[in-house]
Amino acid sequence: MAEFLQHILNAIVLGGTYALLGIGLTLIFGIMKVVNFTHGELYSFGAYMIFMFSAMLGLNFFLAIILSMVLGVLLGGIIEFALLRPLRGANIDTTMLVMIGAWIVMQNLEQLSWGGVAKSINHPFPLDPLVIGEVSVSWIRVFVFFFAVILIIGSYYLINNTKLGKSMRATFQDRDIAALMGVNINRVYTATFALGSGLAATAGALLGPVFVVTPTMGDMAALKAFAIVILGGLGSIAGATIGGFILALAEEMGAGYISSGYRDAMGFILIILVLIFRPTGLFALKERYG
Amino acid sequence: MNRFKSIALVLAGTVVASVSFIATANETIKIGVSQPLTGAVAASGNYVTQGAQIAESFINDAGGVLGKKIELVIEDNKSNPKEAVATAEKLIIRDKVSVMMGAWSSTYTLAVMPKLMEYGVPMVVETSSSGKITTSGNPWIFRISPTSQMEAKSFGTKVDQFKIKKADFIVVNNDWGRGASEAFQEVLKAKGISVGTVETMDAKATDLSAQLAKIKSSGGDTLFVTSGVEQITLVLKQMKEQRLNHQVITTGGSSSPDQLISQAGAAAEGSNHLLFFAPWFPESAPNPSVATKFVNEWNKRGHNFAGLTEGFRGHDGIMTIAAGIKAAGKNDSKAIQQALWDVKVKGVNGNIEFIKQGPAGKESAQNVPNVYVVTIKDGKIALP
Numbered sequence: 001m002a003e004f005l006q007h008i009l010n011a012i013v014l015g016g017t018y019a020l021l022g023i024g025l026t027l028i029f030g031i032m033k034v035v036n037f038t039h040g041e042l043y044s045f046g047a048y049m050i051f052m053f054s055a056m057l058g059l060n061f062f063l064a065i066i067l068s069m070v071l072g073v074l075l076g077g078i079i080e081f082a083l084l085r086p087l088r089g090a091n092i093d094t095t096m097l098v099m100i101g102a103w104i105v106m107q108n109l110e111q112l113s114w115g116g117v118a119k120s121i122n123h124p125f126p127l128d129p130l131v132i133g134e135v136s137v138s139w140i141r142v143f144v145f146f147f148a149v150i151l152i153i154g155s156y157y158l159i160n161n162t163k164l165g166k167s168m169r170a171t172f173q174d175r176d177i178a179a180l181m182g183v184n185i186n187r188v189y190t191a192t193f194a195l196g197s198g199l200a201a202t203a204g205a206l207l208g209p210v211f212v213v214t215p216t217m218g219d220m221a222a223l224k225a226f227a228i229v230i231l232g233g234l235g236s237i238a239g240a241t242i243g244g245f246i247l248a249l250a251e252e253m254g255a256g257y258i259s260s261g262y263r264d265a266m267g268f269i270l271i272i273l274v275l276i277f278r279p280t281g282l283f284a285l286k287e288r289y290g
Numbered sequence: 291m292n293r294f295k296s297i298a299l300v301l302a303g304t305v306v307a308s309v310s311f312i313a314t315a316n317e318t319i320k321i322g323v324s325q326p327l328t329g330a331v332a333a334s335g336n337y338v339t340q341g342a343q344i345a346e347s348f349i350n351d352a353g354g355v356l357g358k359k360i361e362l363v364i365e366d367n368k369s370n371p372k373e374a375v376a377t378a379e380k381l382i383i384r385d386k387v388s389v390m391m392g393a394w395s396s397t398y399t400l401a402v403m404p405k406l407m408e409y410g411v412p413m414v415v416e417t418s419s420s421g422k423i424t425t426s427g428n429p430w431i432f433r434i435s436p437t438s439q440m441e442a443k444s445f446g447t448k449v450d451q452f453k454i455k456k457a458d459f460i461v462v463n464n465d466w467g468r469g470a471s472e473a474f475q476e477v478l479k480a481k482g483i484s485v486g487t488v489e490t491m492d493a494k495a496t497d498l499s500a501q502l503a504k505i506k507s508s509g510g511d512t513l514f515v516t517s518g519v520e521q522i523t524l525v526l527k528q529m530k531e532q533r534l535n536h537q538v539i540t541t542g543g544s545s546s547p548d549q550l551i552s553q554a555g556a557a558a559e560g561s562n563h564l565l566f567f568a569p570w571f572p573e574s575a576p577n578p579s580v581a582t583k584f585v586n587e588w589n590k591r592g593h594n595f596a597g598l599t600e601g602f603r604g605h606d607g608i609m610t611i612a613a614g615i616k617a618a619g620k621n622d623s624k625a626i627q628q629a630l631w632d633v634k635v636k637g638v639n640g641n642i643e644f645i646k647q648g649p650a651g652k653e654s655a656q657n658v659p660n661v662y663v664v665t666i667k668d669g670k671i672a673l674p
Contacts, residue, residue: 002507003503003504003507006503006506010497010499010500014499108328111328116333116336117333117594118519118523118553120554127530127556127557129530129531136531138531211496212496212520212553214330215328216329216330216332216369216494220495220496252500254500255501256500259490260490260501260504261490263491263492263495
């Protein structure tokens with residue numbers, strides 16, 4: 001029983017960050033129709049930024065997280081402005097190739113500037129875990145979970161209750177009509193990409209101190225984010241949130257009770273099932289074509 | 291006119307470059323090196339390469355081999371078996387190396403091995419420990435690192451001091467990890483020690499909480515960990531989070547205890563590590579002068595001290611290759627393959643010489659290296 005509860009607790013804690021990764025990607029995917037291969041690199045960018053601010057420059061840990069978040073938003077904005085805006089009318093293959101290129105360049109730049117040796121970041125939380133009955137969880141993970149939940153609620157609010165959110169949703173439903181109605185599409189795109197990238201960078205900044213920071217840490221994160229987006233349906237924040245928790249639960253239970261060798265396969269088995277039985281994702285939003 | 295001028299300049303430059311290329315090609319003996327310089331296990335690959343470069347300058351300072359200087363041609367296999375094959379092919383076909391060293395992970399080495407057969411080029415294996423490498427009948431393999439079986443057997447002579455009753459395993463899910471878990475289980479069972487759960491983890495996995503939660507419920511007292519230093523750091527940190535109080539023993543020699551102390555901090559306290567070189571005590575190595583000279587040069591170059599437990603492999607590998615070329619008397623793959631069988635090299639790990647392993651008629655060469663155990667105690671490395 002203790003083992004089962006521990007698996008559930010682990011899954012909830014892990015699911016929060018998966019959701020954060022998934023939301024960023026699903027917004028970009030859904031609204032811009034861009035397959036964003038740089039998502040994982042924004043994740044490792046966030047992790048390296050908190051390493052720089054907190055471990056190297058000795059700034060306050062929480063301030064370092066905020067700074068990493070802001071820089072992630074900025075970097076996302078720059079990528080959109082420099083790479084995606086000139087390709088606005090281009091077909092999806094062209095954009096995909098450019099994004100793959102950007103991914104490789106970014107990963108190698110990280111390798112060049114930080115080296116291949118893994119970096120470790122100290123955090124101000126106690127090392128002894130929080131013990132609840134028979135299960136335990138580290139304090140930093142509790143913090144990461146609640147920080148993620150706040151960001152998820154924030155994103156939800158932004159999309160549903162603000163003017164920018166309304167323009168985003170309008171653009172998602174039909175780009176051309178939205179443009180005709182006076183929505184500034186370029187601004188929506190830049191904002192979407194910056195927001196999505198900022199969320200990925202924040203996930204990196206939150207998880208960097210939990211794990212270790214390496215230039216290739218983003219690969220697996222990006223793969224999981226894609227899995228979550230397919231699971232939850234394009235453009236759906238609620239879908240990505242639930243998708244993140246489902247993926248974490250599938251991995252934990254799969255590793256705990258079937259085989260840890262297939263831990264990372266569990267998520268992809270789920271995707272295959274979803275694609276067979278509900279190809280639009282579990283919680284897909286309605287989208288208008290034509 | 292300007293354009294013609296620049297074309298002429300480019301042409302002239304190309305001619306000069308190719309002439310000087312031919313000139314250097316005549317003066318040096320090239321040795322191919324395939325290591326993971328980027329990707330999941332980049333840290334280790336870079337350390338091995340730094341060690342190899344130290345051996346290169348030691349050899350060249352002493353006059354080179356066969357009157358020529360040696361030159362390492364270093365290729366990045368990107369922590370990826372497919373890329374490892376590409377590097378081997380590039381080194382053999384384009385750089386025309388007669389002998390090479392590589393490829394760190396057992397998985398990359400196993401991927402490269404068919405190419406050695408195809409082109410008839412010997413390779414000194416400096417790190418990989420999967421038994422399959424020397425038992426699959428590839429006569430071009432010369433391994434200086436211990437197999438997991440050798441490591442486990444050597445550990446077997448020291449096992450009593452750890453007072454193990456029931457052991458669990460968490461290993462990286464590749465040829466190295468699975469091979470190590472089998473070899474150590476065999477030795478433990480022979481000693482009457484029971485084995486609990488055996489968990490695997492993807493080489494890139496960072497969250498190991500599921501595996502550790504399962505291990506916690508097995509009731510064992512000792513956890514054997516086989517992976518690179520990055521993942522060992524994660525195992526130690528997350529063990530603490532889940533209050534898993536097993537005694538830890540890492541195998542494979544890639545644990546870099548200094549890096550663990552700085553990155554896992556208190557979580558590394560009390561852990562034990564099997565190593566093939568203990569750079570804190572070079573004077574107690576089998577060849578103290580070789581080990582001390584290497585450690586001094588490493589420090590002089592400002593390399594990370596934590597990398598010495600990997601870096602020595604590159605040094606010993608290149609020293610072995612140089613001895614092979616010297617004994618062959620010419621830079622020829624077949625002659626070097628023959629000569630390597632009889633070399634005796636004083637390496638940092640100890641004396642390197644090869645015994646036969648694998649099916650008769652196409653044996654691979656295997657060295658019998660030394661194995662050390664160190665413990666992290668009060669944030670410092672100690673002999674247990």
